[in-house]
Amino acid sequence: MLKRLRESKSAQGTLLITPTLIFMVGLLIIPLILTLIISFGERSADGNVIYTFGWHNYARIIGISHDCANGQATCFDPLYAQILWRSLTLAFNSTVLVILLAYPLAYFIARSHPKRRNTFLFLVLVPLWTNFVIRVYAWMMLLRTQGLINIVLGWLAGLLGIHFVPLEMLYTPGAVLVGMVYEFLPFMILPIYTSLEKIDNSLYEAAADLGANPFRTFLRVTLPLSMPGVVAGTVLVFIPVMGTFVVSDLLGGKQVILIGNLIQRQFLDARDPTFGSAASLILMAMTLVVMYFYTRKFGFGEEIVVA
Amino acid sequence: MNPYRRSLFIRIATVLVYFFLYAPIIGLILFSFNSSRTNIFFGGFITQFGPLIMDGSTVVQSPCGPFHWFCELSKNAEVRNATQNTLTIAFISTITATIIGTLAALAMQRYDFRLKSFSQLSLYIPIVIPEIVMGIGILVLFSQVFTFLNNALGLPSGARLTMGLPTVIVSHIAFSVPFVALVVQARLQGFDKSFEEAAMDLGANELVTFWRVTLPMILPGVLSGALLAFTLSLDDFVITFFTTGPGATTLPIYVYGLLRRIITPQVNALSTIWVLVVFTVVLILQRVQNRQT
Numbered sequence: 001m002l003k004r005l006r007e008s009k010s011a012q013g014t015l016l017i018t019p020t021l022i023f024m025v026g027l028l029i030i031p032l033i034l035t036l037i038i039s040f041g042e043r044s045a046d047g048n049v050i051y052t053f054g055w056h057n058y059a060r061i062i063g064i065s066h067d068c069a070n071g072q073a074t075c076f077d078p079l080y081a082q083i084l085w086r087s088l089t090l091a092f093n094s095t096v097l098v099i100l101l102a103y104p105l106a107y108f109i110a111r112s113h114p115k116r117r118n119t120f121l122f123l124v125l126v127p128l129w130t131n132f133v134i135r136v137y138a139w140m141m142l143l144r145t146q147g148l149i150n151i152v153l154g155w156l157a158g159l160l161g162i163h164f165v166p167l168e169m170l171y172t173p174g175a176v177l178v179g180m181v182y183e184f185l186p187f188m189i190l191p192i193y194t195s196l197e198k199i200d201n202s203l204y205e206a207a208a209d210l211g212a213n214p215f216r217t218f219l220r221v222t223l224p225l226s227m228p229g230v231v232a233g234t235v236l237v238f239i240p241v242m243g244t245f246v247v248s249d250l251l252g253g254k255q256v257i258l259i260g261n262l263i264q265r266q267f268l269d270a271r272d273p274t275f276g277s278a279a280s281l282i283l284m285a286m287t288l289v290v291m292y293f294y295t296r297k298f299g300f301g302e303e304i305v306v307a
Numbered sequence: 308m309n310p311y312r313r314s315l316f317i318r319i320a321t322v323l324v325y326f327f328l329y330a331p332i333i334g335l336i337l338f339s340f341n342s343s344r345t346n347i348f349f350g351g352f353i354t355q356f357g358p359l360i361m362d363g364s365t366v367v368q369s370p371c372g373p374f375h376w377f378c379e380l381s382k383n384a385e386v387r388n389a390t391q392n393t394l395t396i397a398f399i400s401t402i403t404a405t406i407i408g409t410l411a412a413l414a415m416q417r418y419d420f421r422l423k424s425f426s427q428l429s430l431y432i433p434i435v436i437p438e439i440v441m442g443i444g445i446l447v448l449f450s451q452v453f454t455f456l457n458n459a460l461g462l463p464s465g466a467r468l469t470m471g472l473p474t475v476i477v478s479h480i481a482f483s484v485p486f487v488a489l490v491v492q493a494r495l496q497g498f499d500k501s502f503e504e505a506a507m508d509l510g511a512n513e514l515v516t517f518w519r520v521t522l523p524m525i526l527p528g529v530l531s532g533a534l535l536a537f538t539l540s541l542d543d544f545v546i547t548f549f550t551t552g553p554g555a556t557t558l559p560i561y562v563y564g565l566l567r568r569i570i571t572p573q574v575n576a577l578s579t580i581w582v583l584v585v586f587t588v589v590l591i592l593q594r595v596q597n598r599q600t
Contacts, residue, residue: 243437
């Protein structure tokens with residue numbers, strides 16, 4: 001046995017990977033298979049799972065309802081489809097906004113003097129490492145009716161002698177969008193910076209020598225070469241925005257229900273784990289499909305490792 | 308041509324984005340000196356030592372002066388317990404995930420074996436699926452297994468298996484391993500196999516070669532993998548939320564629970580401490596890194 005291990009490279013490799021495989025199979029693959037099995041099941045009266053086989057949970061998500069007002073057996077209820085659509089558009093909008101905010105900053109850092117780059121990066125890392133929940137809380141403090149933004153606006157209005165009615169900003173879709181952008185902005189800055197930093201200065205000089213103006217240089221040199229960073233950042237931002245329920249829960253209240261909130265409630269309040277499992281798998285499928293087409297178009301950047 | 312030239316637009320945008328990143332954090336810190344009992348109102352800053360008037364009528368003795376909420380926080384047993392849990396989980400899961408992940412990186416980079424492509428795929432899955440999907444999966448697994456075992460063994464209500472620290476720890480290991488493996492793998496890719504071959508030619512066996520040659524060379528990668536695992540564990544909310552149980556509350560879970568009920572400046576005091584700790588740790592790490600390069 002030991003002799004075989006000493007001689008066989010393959011046996012050594014298998015031995016080294018075994019602990020990882022135990023965790024990956026035990027806590028990732030088996031749970032996913034179990035989620036799939038349960039998603040075909042039914043909820044018992046006490047909130048447990050009855051193992052049956054049916055597509056009812058998936059039918060319910062796409063809008064086929066058996067709980068109809070006018071006595072029909074089945075009707076169309078778009079509630080869950082709307083939630084899916086809302087999550088998808090929010091993830092899209094957040095990602096675009098994050099790219100627009102992250103790019104100039106990443107560019108600024110990448111084109112700073114090398115001695116100062118670390119300081120600027122440090123300033124990006126501090127918010128990133130400050131806890132996720134605390135960062136949402138910070139926005140609750142800013143956006144509430146008696147929050148910091150309204151205090152500052154009220155003070156300004158007082159200076160100008162204008163009557164000021166505090167703005168209702170918390171528990172709106174806008175609050176959730178801002179919260180998502182804030183949460184995931186550093187995940188875009190770092191990979192874009194990494195790919196920008198790799199660009200050789202001589203390329204800019206060559207572009208300038210050949211008569212390109214700064215705008216054209218950006219469009220034809222900088223932007224294409226930084227695309228791996230943008231792609232990696234998009235993967236790191238889009239996927240968590242799709243699944244997060246904390247931001248919408250604390251900043252959106254009951255106004256903004258996303259698929260993450262829907263899933264969470266099935267496992268806690270509403271207690272239908274079978275429906276929650278189906279929703280969770282739909283979320284996974286949606287994310288994988290979007291990311292598959294996106295990365296196939298733009299390539300999968302190795303910059304993903306830096307964050 | 309100056310290579311560090313940045314247009315006015317870029318400069319202004321940079322200032323605005325940094326302002327966007329820091330304004331909430333600064334607001335959070337300022338409100339931890341709020342003289343109002345709840346953070347729904349801003350009652351001005353606490354300035355004096357001794358008796359404080361809160362919400363108009365209640366008077367509180369505060370020997371800590373402006374740091375009133377920090378003192379209250381230090382008396383809070385729930386916070387102390389949650390801090391202890393958070394650190395326990397982070398340390399155990401980081402050490403385990405770092406060892407397992409480093410072995411996996413070695414296997415992927417240095418060996419060929421039958422399950423290699425399956426292993427690589429399974430290491431990518433946690434990165435490309437939303438965290439909640441993994442959290443739900445683990446919750447479903449544990450709850451079904453525990454229900455089955457509790458019924459099969461007929462355990463009395465006091466001895467029933469429930470979620471708790473162990474379930475959180477194994478889940479944290481599971482989501483950290485892929486990140487450690489990827490970071491170490493990236494490091495292994497960069498270095499020359501001939502050092503290891505030379506050691507073997509000089510008569511060292513695999514273990515000695517690993518211990519004396521490979522490990523020292525990949526150590527920076529292993530350490531940054533460990534650091535990543537540690538921060539992922541400290542920061543994690545979603546997976547902990549679904550795998551935790553009675554008595555295993557972590558700081559993020561505790562703060563979230565508070566925020567849904569009442570908001571006291573104690574949360575701000577806690578956040579302020581958190582920000583200061585992060586600030587110091589990141590600063591030290593950067594200094595160390597700078598010295599190395």
